[in-house]
Amino acid sequence: MKLFIDTANVEHIREMADLGIISGVTTNPTLIAKEGRDFLEVIKEIASIVDGPISGEVISLEASGMVKEGIEISKIHKNMIVKIPMTEQGIKATKELTRLGIKTNVTLVFSVNQALLAATAGATYVSPFVGRLEDTLHDGIQVVSDIRNMFDTYGFDTEIISASIRTQKQLSDSALVGAHVATVPYAVLKKAFTHPLTKNGIEAFMKDWEETFGK
Numbered sequence: 598m599k600l601f602i603d604t605a606n607v608e609h610i611r612e613m614a615d616l617g618i619i620s621g622v623t624t625n626p627t628l629i630a631k632e633g634r635d636f637l638e639v640i641k642e643i644a645s646i647v648d649g650p651i652s653g654e655v656i657s658l659e660a661s662g663m664v665k666e667g668i669e670i671s672k673i674h675k676n677m678i679v680k681i682p683m684t685e686q687g688i689k690a691t692k693e694l695t696r697l698g699i700k701t702n703v704t705l706v707f708s709v710n711q712a713l714l715a716a717t718a719g720a721t722y723v724s725p726f727v728g729r730l731e732d733t734l735h736d737g738i739q740v741v742s743d744i745r746n747m748f749d750t751y752g753f754d755t756e757i758i759s760a761s762i763r764t765q766k767q768l769s770d771s772a773l774v775g776a777h778v779a780t781v782p783y784a785v786l787k788k789a790f791t792h793p794l795t796k797n798g799i800e801a802f803m804k805d806w807e808e809t810f811g812k
């Protein structure tokens with residue numbers, strides 16, 4: 598499973614890119630707004646840091662507007678992926694952008710049926726929102742697993758981005774049920790590096806070494 602970072606914060610992206618663990622970036626209107634910076638400027642900076650798929654989301658709700666915006670987003674950089682909301686208009690736009698050779702990420706997916714529609718329209722990625730499903734006591738990981746089984750059964754090339762990840766368990770379960778990608782917030786990624794036994798182990802190794810050989 599590939600790891601993307603789910604943020605528009607360039608410092609966080611740079612830090613994780615330096616560690617060599619992220620192969621893409623996802624943004625959404627909320628994440629861009631949080632940074633309070635111009636969309637184009639932020640996306641260009643992200644593209645200069647990470648050489649991999651970068652999702653930028655459209656704002657229009659009508660298919661024609663989404664297609665227009667999508668074409669503009671795709672021109673920003675060769676790695677751009679146009680993020681489209683999972684609606685009737687979004688699916689129509691996905692179909693058209695696919696016809697134009699533009700890659701898409703259908704977002705706000707909460708069911709197998711929505712993933713089926715997105716894949717049928719030719720989406721490059723679908724993003725089931727695991728965290729938001731689990732916030733409402735639904736099994737988000739089961740949805741990812743079911744989408745994976747359905748894609749494999751019918752030979753869809755569409756990749757699953759396990760999104761809205763809030764916990765370590767949601768991250769590891771995404772990998773175990775076959776998500777192609779997990780897009781992970783900075784804080785959750787940072788935490789994934791750590792384990793109390795790793796910390797204790799390093800301390801014990803250092804102590805034993807110093808007791809015999811000194812500092």
Ligand code: G3P
Nearest residue numbers: 603623625728729760761
């Ligand atoms: O980028 C889409 C998704 O990951 C948003 O997550 O935390 O707002 O549910 P969240």
